[in-house]
Amino acid sequence: QKEVEQDPGPLSVPEGAIVSLNCTYSNSAFQYFMWYRQYSRKGPELLMYTYSSGNKEDGRFTAQVDKSSKYISLFIRDSQPSDSATYLCAMVNEGNQFYFGTGTSLTVIP
Amino acid sequence: DVKVTQSSRYLVKRTGEKVFLECVQDMDHENMFWYRQDPGLGLRLIYFSYDVKMKEKGDIPEGYSVSREKKERFSLILESASTNQTSMYLCASDRIGLEQYFGPGTRLTVT
Numbered sequence: 001q002k003e004v005e006q007d008p009g010p011l012s013v014p015e016g017a018i019v020s021l022n023c024t025y026s027n028s029a030f031q032y033f034m035w036y037r038q039y040s041r042k043g044p045e046l047l048m049y050t051y052s053s054g055n056k057e058d059g060r061f062t063a064q065v066d067k068s069s070k071y072i073s074l075f076i077r078d079s080q081p082s083d084s085a086t087y088l089c090a091m092v093n094e095g096n097q098f099y100f101g102t103g104t105s106l107t108v109i110p
Numbered sequence: 111d112v113k114v115t116q117s118s119r120y121l122v123k124r125t126g127e128k129v130f131l132e133c134v135q136d137m138d139h140e141n142m143f144w145y146r147q148d149p150g151l152g153l154r155l156i157y158f159s160y161d162v163k164m165k166e167k168g169d170i171p172e173g174y175s176v177s178r179e180k181k182e183r184f185s186l187i188l189e190s191a192s193t194n195q196t197s198m199y200l201c202a203s204d205r206i207g208l209e210q211y212f213g214p215g216t217r218l219t220v221t
Contacts, residue, residue, distance in 0.1 A: 008150070034209055043114075043200055043212035044153075088153070090210070098143075098210060102152030 003027055006089055006101030015110050019076040023089035023101045026070065030099070032092040033065050035074045037085045038103065044088055048074065079108045113137070114213035116201055122219045129188040131216050133201030139211075141204050142184035144168075144176060146197040147215075153200065159184055191220045 006023045013019055021035075032051045036044035048063040050056045056063045062075040072091075076083055089101040117132035135142065143158040145168075155168030157176040165176050173195060177185045184203075188195055196219050202210040 032208075036212075041215070041217070043215045046209050046211065049209050096141075098155075100153040102150065 003099045004089065004091055004101045007104055008102055010105040010107060012107045012109060013079055015079060015081060015108055017079050017108075019074075019079050019083070019106060019108075021074040021076075021087050021089075021104050021106070023072050023091075024070055025072075025091055025099075027091075027093060027099075028067070028070065029093045030091040031094060033063070033072050034090040034092075035061075035063055036088040036090060036100075038088060039085045047087075081108045081110050084108050114201055114203055114211050116199075116213040116216050118216050119214060120217050120219075122221065123188075123191050124221055125192060127188075127191050127220075129191050129218065129220075131186040131188075131199055131201075131218070133184045133186070133203075133213055134182055135184075135201075135203040135211070136182065137203065137205075137211070138181065139203035139205050140181075142178065143202040143204075143210065144174075144184065144186045145200045145202065146170070146195075147200055148197050156186065191218075193220050196220045 004025050035048045037047045038044040053065050053067045060077045064073040084107045086103040086105045088103040091099050114135045144156045145153045154170050159165050159178045175187045199216045201213040204210040
């Protein structure tokens with residue numbers, strides 16, 4: 001079983017839709033949770049960072065962590081064509097080791 | 111702003127050539143990483159370094175080596191390039207387990 005599971009998609013939504021991206025994990029020792037956005041032929045860029053259960057909001061983006069279910073989500077409100085990218089979840093354990101999901105490809109259609 | 115730069119965006123090399131990929135970060139980060147990214151496989155860790163002259167193997171170190179002579183610079187070396195090393199190579203840095211910052215990537219093609 002992989003440490004981090006992420007549905008690769010692809011996901012295609014109309015402009016303005018609410019997008020939900022998800023990852024599950026198996027290791028309860030993960031302490032930090034991140035979402036990265038990667039545009040085509042570019043390196044990943046950090047989007048959201050959280051270390052506790054609950055919600056964290058940043059503009060149109062909300063990161064949600066449920067440690068009891070070992071489940072994290074990224075919600076994008078009022079999605080825009082510029083949100084079209086691959087989104088990777090990442091988690092860090094107590095030994096500061098990073099584990100990445102394989103990424104979900106998102107296309108927002110104008 | 112953290113900046114991680116990589117020496118080349120695109121590289122084409124022949125089988126058997128020795129290939130050097132350079133990465134430089136300007137934020138005094140202790141940790142530096144080399145990943146390769148392939149469709150369906152995600153990011154796979156090749157090597158990482160917690161300090162100057164230190165290196166640790168990641169998940170797929172075979173066929174690669176690294177060098178870290180200065181804190182800001184981390185080099186990945188393909189001793190004898192092979193076609194199965196055609197990939198996107200990403201360098202990253204962080205400060206002791208906080209968020210990793212990535213470079214723009216080098217798309218390497220080995221023919």
